[in-house]
Amino acid sequence: MARPVRFNINPIQADMKSHILVGEAPEGHGGEGFFATSFEKVVGLARKNSIWPLPFATSCCGIEFMATMGAHYDLARFGAERVGFSPRQCDLLMVMGTIAKKMGPVVRQVYLQMAEPRWVMAVGACACSGGIFDSYSVLQGIDQVVPVDVYVPGCPPRPEAIIDGIIKIQALINEEGLRRRHGPEYKALLESYGIQ
Amino acid sequence: MQTLLRENTISMSLTNEKIKERLVEKFGDIVSNFEEPYGMLTFEAPKDHNLKVMQFLFDDPELRFQFLTDLQAVHYPLYPGRELAVVYHLHNLADNVRIRFKVFTDISQPDVYTATKLFSAANWMERETYDFYGVNFVGHPNLKRILNVDEMDYFPMRKEYPLEEQTRIDKDDEMFGRGGTIK
Amino acid sequence: MSVDEHIKLPEGSIEKQTTTLNLGPTHPATHGVFQNILELDGERIVSAEQTVGYIHRAFEKIAERRPLYQITPLTDRLNYCSSPINNMGWHLTCEKLLGVKTPKRVDYLRVIIMELARIADHLICNSIVGVDAGAYTGFLYVMQYRELIYEIWEEVCGSRLTTNIGRIGGFERNFNDTAFRKLEKFLAEYPAVLKEFENLFTRNRIFMERTMGVGAISAERALNYGFTGPNLRAAGVDYDVRVHTPYSSYEDFDFIIPVGSTGDCYDRYLVRNQEMYQSLHIIRQAYKKVQEFKGKEAEVFHADVPEYYLPEKEDVYTKMEALIWHFKIIMGETDIPPGEVYMSVEGGNGELGFYLISDGGRTPYRLHFRRPCFIYYQAYEELTKGGMLSDAIITMSSLNLIAGEMDA
Numbered sequence: 001m002a003r004p005v006r007f008n009i010n011p012i013q014a015d016m017k018s019h020i021l022v023g024e025a026p027e028g029h030g031g032e033g034f035f036a037t038s039f040e041k042v043v044g045l046a047r048k049n050s051i052w053p054l055p056f057a058t059s060c061c062g063i064e065f066m067a068t069m070g071a072h073y074d075l076a077r078f079g080a081e082r083v084g085f086s087p088r089q090c091d092l093l094m095v096m097g098t099i100a101k102k103m104g105p106v107v108r109q110v111y112l113q114m115a116e117p118r119w120v121m122a123v124g125a126c127a128c129s130g131g132i133f134d135s136y137s138v139l140q141g142i143d144q145v146v147p148v149d150v151y152v153p154g155c156p157p158r159p160e161a162i163i164d165g166i167i168k169i170q171a172l173i174n175e176e177g178l179r180r181r182h183g184p185e186y187k188a189l190l191e192s193y194g195i196q
Numbered sequence: 197m198q199t200l201l202r203e204n205t206i207s208m209s210l211t212n213e214k215i216k217e218r219l220v221e222k223f224g225d226i227v228s229n230f231e232e233p234y235g236m237l238t239f240e241a242p243k244d245h246n247l248k249v250m251q252f253l254f255d256d257p258e259l260r261f262q263f264l265t266d267l268q269a270v271h272y273p274l275y276p277g278r279e280l281a282v283v284y285h286l287h288n289l290a291d292n293v294r295i296r297f298k299v300f301t302d303i304s305q306p307d308v309y310t311a312t313k314l315f316s317a318a319n320w321m322e323r324e325t326y327d328f329y330g331v332n333f334v335g336h337p338n339l340k341r342i343l344n345v346d347e348m349d350y351f352p353m354r355k356e357y358p359l360e361e362q363t364r365i366d367k368d369d370e371m372f373g374r375g376g377t378i379k
Numbered sequence: 380m381s382v383d384e385h386i387k388l389p390e391g392s393i394e395k396q397t398t399t400l401n402l403g404p405t406h407p408a409t410h411g412v413f414q415n416i417l418e419l420d421g422e423r424i425v426s427a428e429q430t431v432g433y434i435h436r437a438f439e440k441i442a443e444r445r446p447l448y449q450i451t452p453l454t455d456r457l458n459y460c461s462s463p464i465n466n467m468g469w470h471l472t473c474e475k476l477l478g479v480k481t482p483k484r485v486d487y488l489r490v491i492i493m494e495l496a497r498i499a500d501h502l503i504c505n506s507i508v509g510v511d512a513g514a515y516t517g518f519l520y521v522m523q524y525r526e527l528i529y530e531i532w533e534e535v536c537g538s539r540l541t542t543n544i545g546r547i548g549g550f551e552r553n554f555n556d557t558a559f560r561k562l563e564k565f566l567a568e569y570p571a572v573l574k575e576f577e578n579l580f581t582r583n584r585i586f587m588e589r590t591m592g593v594g595a596i597s598a599e600r601a602l603n604y605g606f607t608g609p610n611l612r613a614a615g616v617d618y619d620v621r622v623h624t625p626y627s628s629y630e631d632f633d634f635i636i637p638v639g640s641t642g643d644c645y646d647r648y649l650v651r652n653q654e655m656y657q658s659l660h661i662i663r664q665a666y667k668k669v670q671e672f673k674g675k676e677a678e679v680f681h682a683d684v685p686e687y688y689l690p691e692k693e694d695v696y697t698k699m700e701a702l703i704w705h706f707k708i709i710m711g712e713t714d715i716p717p718g719e720v721y722m723s724v725e726g727g728n729g730e731l732g733f734y735l736i737s738d739g740g741r742t743p744y745r746l747h748f749r750r751p752c753f754i755y756y757q758a759y760e761e762l763t764k765g766g767m768l769s770d771a772i773i774t775m776s777s778l779n780l781i782a783g784e785m786d787a
Contacts, residue, residue, distance in 0.1 A: 005557050056405060058412050058434050059783045060459035060541055063503075067529075067539075070522035085407040100786075102345045103412060103433045106404050132452060135437035136352055136361050137344060156540050234475060234720045264605055266721070266732055266749040285721060285734070285749075289602070289616075292623050296721065317605025320757045328439075343432035343786055352440060359440050 040178050047091070047117070048170040049079040054090035056110065058097030061124035064156040065096050073159035078166055087113040092169060093146075098126035099139045111146040112195065116181045119172065120148045121165055125155045147189055210258070210291040212237040218259060222252055229298075238296040246282075246299045247309045253286060253295075254314060261286040261295065264311070267321035269329040271303075273355050279303035280329055284311070301331070310336040328353035397425055400768070404433045410507060411782025413756070415771070422767045427760040431753070435786040442746040446711040447473050448547060448687065450746065455541040457748060458784040461500035461727040463492045463532065463544045468724035471626050472733040473547045473687070476720045481682045484672050485549040486628035488680070490665045491562070492535070492544060493627070493724075494658040498569075499528050500727030501609075501651040501658075504779040508648055509580055511776045512589050517579050524572055527565045534558035548688045549681025559666075566663060573655060580648070590644035594762040594774030601642060604761075605754040608729025610778060613650045614642030620725040631668070632661050644777040651779075686713050711741055728752050728779055752784040 026045060028037025055065055068075050069083070084090045087110045099107055111120065122142050125131035128151045130140035142148060149172055152165035180186055190196070215237055219227045227249065229240040241249050253261040266285040273279060278300040287294050301308055310333040311318040322333045323342040330351035333339055341348065350357060402415040412433035418425040438457070442450050454469040455462040467489050474481065481489075502525055506518035529539040534557050536544040545551070580586045596606075601614040611618055619636045621629045637653035639646030672679070681688055685704045694701035707713050717739040723732035732749030755778065762778075763771040 004555075060456055062411075063459060064540055066503075067522060067526065070526070071519055072523060072526045085405070098434055098436055100433055100435050102435065103404060106433070110405060133436045133441065134360050135441055136357075136359065137435045137437045138361075140361060140364060158539070233718055236721060238719075263602055265723075265730070266734060266747070268734065268747045270736060270745045283734070285732075289618055289623075294721070315605070316600075316603045316757065317754050320753060324753075341432075343435040345432075352437070359437070359444055 043178065044174040044176065048173040051078075051080045051092050051166070051169070051173070052090045053080050053083050053092040053094050054085065054087055054110070054114075055083055056093060056095045056097075056107065058095075058099065058103065059126070061096035061127070061156045064159060065094070065123070065162060068159040068162045073163065075163065075166065078163070078170065080166060087111075088115065090114060091118060093118065093120045094123055095120065095127045095142050095146075096123040098124075098131060098133060099142050099145075100137050101139050102137070104139045104142075104145050107142055108145045117173075117176070119150075119169055120146055121150045121152065121169055122148045123152045123162055123165065124157060125153055127151075128153055131155060145193070147193055210288065210293050212293075212295075215259060215293070215295060218256065219249075219252075223249065236294050236296055238298065240298045240300065243282075243299045243301045243308050246284075246297075247311065247314070249297065250284065250286070250311060250314055253297075259288065260290060261288045261293075263287040263289050264315040264317045264321075265294070267311070267318055267325065269325045269331050269353075271329060271354050275300075277302050280306050280331055282308050282325065282331060303330075306331045307334050308332070309334050312336060327351070330354070395420075402771075404430075410776060411780060411785070413780065413782055413785060415759070415775070417768070417771065419768060422769075424763050424766055424768065424771055427763055427771070429756060429759055431756065431782075431785050433786070434782050438748065438787045439746055442743055444742055446713070446741055447715060447743070448708075449711075450743075451545075452541070452543045454748075455543055456783050457750065457787060458500065458727055458731070458752070458781045459541060460503050460781060461496035462540065462542050463496040464500075464724060464726050465731065466542060466544050467493055467627065468722065468726070468731050469733060470545050470547050471724060472720060472722040472735055474682075475722050476718055476735060476737065477547070477684065477687065477716065479548050479682050479684045479687075481549060481627070482679050483628060484669060484676065484679050485681060487631075487665045487669045488550060488554060489545065489627045490629065490632065491662050491669070492532070494662045494665070495528050495531060495565075497658050497727055498655050499525050500779070501655050504727075504777070505576075505580075505648055505651055508590070508644070508773065508777045509586070511772050512586055514579065514586070517576050521572065521576055524565070524569055527561065527569070531558055531561045531565065534561060546681065546688055548684040549679075553678065553680040562662075562666065566659065566666070570656075570659060573652075573659075577652060581652070587645060589769070589773060590648060590777070592641075593644045593766060593770045594777065595641050595643035596758065596762055597642065600758070600761065604758040606729065606758070607751050607755075608726065609647055609650045609654060610642070610755055611729065612636060613639035613646035615640055620723055620730050624723070626722075626724060632664050634661050644773050647777045714739055714741060715743070723749065726751060728781065728784065729755070748787050750784045750787055752780050753787070756780055756785060 026037045026041035028035055057065055067073060093111060093114060095107060122128045126133060127142050130138050150165050150168045152161055154161050212232055216230050226245050227239050227241050231238045253259050264284065265287045268283055270281045270283060271279060272281065280301050280303055282299045284297045285294060286297060299308060308331055310322055320342060322336055323339060325331050326333060326339055327341045327344055328351060344352065398419045400417045400419055402417060404412040404414045414430040416428045438453050442453060451466050451469055454465040457465045502521050506521050509517040532542050532544060533539055535550065535554055536542050596614050598615040601611050602616060607618060615638060617636045617638045622636060634657045637650045639650050687708065689708055690701035690704055695705045715737040717737050719736040721732060721734045723730045729751030731751060734747040735743055736745040738744040762774050
């Protein structure tokens with residue numbers, strides 16, 4: 001039988017003035033024509049709003065990523081407009097889709113070719129943990145081969161979920177110190193993956 | 197150059213009985229085990245004759261089974277001497293008839309003649325069958341693993357091998373009803 | 380290896396060597412993961428060797444472990460651009476094995492869903508051919524309309540891309556008014572968009588020069604290679620499973636099969652384009668037929684097959700048989716009748732076949748997917764030999780290679 005529409009029956013008219021979010025400026029001391037703040041904050045702000053992602057799309061999640069890049073769920077408004085396919089030029093490795101054992105070394109190779117600072121986002125259940133494919137040929141999560149920063153679950157995750165993942169990456173980038181990549185914890189993390 | 201199938205139909209009445217009659221007439225006792233599960237004629241021949249049967253089905257002007265739809269294998273561990281079955285699905289596009297042709301082979305010596313000279317489509321399908329079941333196609337131009345990693349040393353689709361990856365340590369088998377103390 | 384006619388090199392002047400180029404598993408041109416190792420002589424391709432299996436997920440082995448309705452989510456992930464067709468194909472296979480006859484309304488609703496999926500698949504393929512030729516706009520413009528198709532699927536099954544739509548015997552719920560309103564909106568708006576997309580490419584001189592004569596294949600070679608679907612129809616053979624072995628009441632619909640002549644990329648583009656118009660035509664007819672069911676008949680959305688179709692929750696709590704069926708289905712205790720069946724549907728890429736052998740247990744004994752992508756990708760070397768590198772890229776995308784379907 002027909003299910004009556006229950007949600008969004010009286011849509012709210014968009015009001016431009018109330019829906020503008022003004023970005024917070026970092027703390028610092030400013031005056032006429034100058035603004036002094038710590039280097040870390042400015043670098044974090046700049047980095048997070050201009051991520052160059054590398055979409056490593058293997059399967060169905062790749063199609064949802066294409067929908068995220070489309071005009072409806074626009075990823076470009078977060079600054080991640082320029083997707084590149086060369087690891088040498090990209091910051092964020094988005095692994096979307098199932099990674100089979102045959103593909104594992106390729107993911108690792110691509111990760112190794114990226115320059116610091118680099119982040120990894122595992123999009124989709126298959127990249128997070130093997131997904132519904134608990135079989136002999138599927139890598140049960142890409143964190144077996146590369147260190148992962150953000151996991152986006154879903155099969156496939158909705159474009160809103162992928163955008164939520166990007167926002168979390170942005171939060172991570174913002175708070176990352178400049179010294180993190182040279183510190184002992186990070187080195188230990190890479191050692192545990194066998195990456196020099 | 198358009199090849200419209202409707203114009204190429206010679207006889208609309210290529211029935212399963214007709215095909216069986218022609219096969220028995222040509223091959224006699226070699227073809228056996230005629231069945232019709234769900235309307236598709238299924239028969240069997242010894243593995244040495246698979247190419248002869250398929251060539252006959254291809255060349256005969258009335259039968260014209262010139263399209264190889266599918267090629268795969270099935271593992272029957274309970275039939276000694278006939279463990280691996282290679283199954284060919286052939287299709288006569290002009291008269292719209294399909295048949296299924298099976299060839300059984302022993303698992304200790306799974307050699308079957310390759311169909312690549314007749315159908316180029318069989319190339320990768322045979323590689324896949326080799327990859328999964330270990331059927332050795334004699335005369336294949338490039339019989340290597342295709343879907344699994346090249347270093348794999350067993351044939352995973354055979355019934356004795358497990359589905360899951362065996363090196364996982366974070367999965368609690370008992371919760372999934374496998375192993376553990378709950379049977 | 381051939382030297383271009385206009386350039387005549389003196390004997391022994393240059394050591395001829397071919398370059399090996401790895402069009403690797405991660406590459407913007409390979410949509411999905413498969414690898415091509417090309418031998419190039421300058422820009423001309425001498426030979427191409429393909430490696431697939433980078434996303435092999437062992438569907439066939441997993442399927443031996445799962446009851447019939449649990450295999451539907453696996454079939455989603457075969458050709459994930461048009462997953463409802465895979466789902467319906469699987470349900471049709473199960474229904475053939477179990478001997479279930481679906482009511483007409485279910486058939487017509489299935490046709491609507493399948494044709495929407497076909498439009499979604501061909502949209503992606505044609506727009507990606509445009510992207511690979513350098514035209515990104517078309518892709519962005521039509522993704523907007525794929526969102527409309529996703530919304531229709533979402534109304535019926537809840538999911539956008541990997542739909543797991545339908546059940547053995549019909550659908551999980553009836554199509555509500557919102558779904559039909561969205562369908563009408565799609566039918567009203569989409570043809571104009573498709574016309575505009577066509578205007579971008581069909582008589583565009585650059586596109587025509589890049590795709591005409593590229594990756595051509597003759598009908599005999601295509602048949603020998605096992606081509607099916609739009610690639611075969613572009614080569615000139617009018618084989619369409621919907622017409623030759625009609626399923627789900629396709630014989631009640633009136634549509635034409637577009638056929639090309641040379642089998643090159645331009646023909647494939649045109650065949651897919653025209654197929655989208657034909658799919659719209661079929662959807663309109665199906666929608667009209669669905670609207671003719673009134674009253675009690677309009678409530679029918681599944682066949683009566685209690686062993687495999689979950690009963691209504693009200694019945695589970697009040698009737699004994701429904702409770703038992705519910706338990707048996709959820710716990711997977713229903714035995715499949717023994718038999719072997721082969722059923723094929725017209726997927727976005729061609730004949731998608733399901734070969735199911737059951738020995739009477741709870742799960743299939745053997746399930747094999749006849750995947751069209753896997754079978755016609757073998758012909759890639761023959762299609763690109765002697766062509767330029769940029770032609771190889773266009774050929775790869777116009778063949779509509781979906782890695783999930785190739786490796787299964």
